[in-house]
Amino acid sequence: MDLRGLKLAIYGDSLSTGTHGEGGYEEKLKGSLCLSEIYNFAVGSSSLSKGSAGCMADLLEEGRLPEEADIILIWHGSNDWYWSVPLGTMDDKKPDTFNGAISFVIDRLRMNFPKAIIIWVTPIFRMEKPDGIETAGDAFRTLNKNGSTLLDYTETIQRASLIHGFPLIDMRRLSGIHLYNSDYYLEDGVHPNRNGYELIHRILDAELRKSIF
Template sequence: MNMELTGKKINFLGDSITEGCCATSPEKGYVDVMKRKYRLTEARNYGIGGTRIAWQRIPSGEPKFDQDFCGRFSEMNPDADIIVVFGGTNDHGHGDAPMGTETDRTPDTFIGACHFLFSRLPNQFPGAIIVVLTPLHRMGENIPKGERGWLLRDYVRVIRDTAAFYGLPLLDLFETSVIRANDPEIAAMLTTDGLHPNDLGHEILAGEIGDFLKGLAE
């Protein structure tokens, strides 16, 4: 039986896109759009701009950027039917945690942070469905990062693989979303800056996430 979203309570853990950055008003961000469109009882926005999944080794100039997902997921309201996790673009963009190795399980590397977060969410929210989203395409996604020259798609691969390791549903926005801001024409149409969706982009993103959630088994 497919999921009925009406009446559901959803916690959204994310960065500036979840926060609603660059929408013309909070009501235009995808979280609020989803609450109205799918008649959610609660759509709790735990998006903080600039934040990453992994720890930051050298403190950022903007302290709020260092409120990583691993350090704050446990502060979310426990009364949730669904947890949506949407991050990783800032880990590539300006995080300083190394990629790490497949055996890492602590938040000081990106691989370790994904394992840390994805393994603990089901225990922290035992009655909730945990859903993971990959980052959207963006301008600058092919700028190499770190000693190995990691690209955004490498961070996406880690998120995919780690979600699969823990059996968590994955919406692969990097693969399927129409918001492909690495294309200048699409970036101009659906984003404000090649990363953050505009109002139309948030509307589209809300539909992509909602349709995916509705397709999950209840």
């Protein structure tokens, strides 16, 4: 089974730019799913929310949209932790908090592509110190300047998927990347290497097939 003829748009950070792991996952995914087109709007070091260069909220405000899209893949959240973006509340609508940015991007994308399937990929393990913090650690356990862990951002995405009604690819659980195998899957404790992207591609391929059919 393939997704022949469908067009995919990607929004994310450096994990989706293709600059790591000998090309990332984009071309692998296009080939295995037989997609007709991929529009990649990923920006390295960017967050979903306002506050970082090339953040997704800014891209959408600037009209950085694909010509057409059947599937829209969002892989954001990790750098919102890194840059200490405030979590906010589920009632937020403005993209200066993480909750507000989720509402903003989902609404903006649905307004422009009402028939597209929007799928969110959850953050993976990263061993790093967030901006302004002196000690590196497992991001899912390490507090940023606002006192939030990457787990807090991931749980926010999970709650938002229920409120807004979009599917998730639980890359954290499905990839199984952790401290003791990170040297095999990650270049530097953060970015996947070739092995990591082969794993990520297999997961994305399988999960996208489930979501579309």
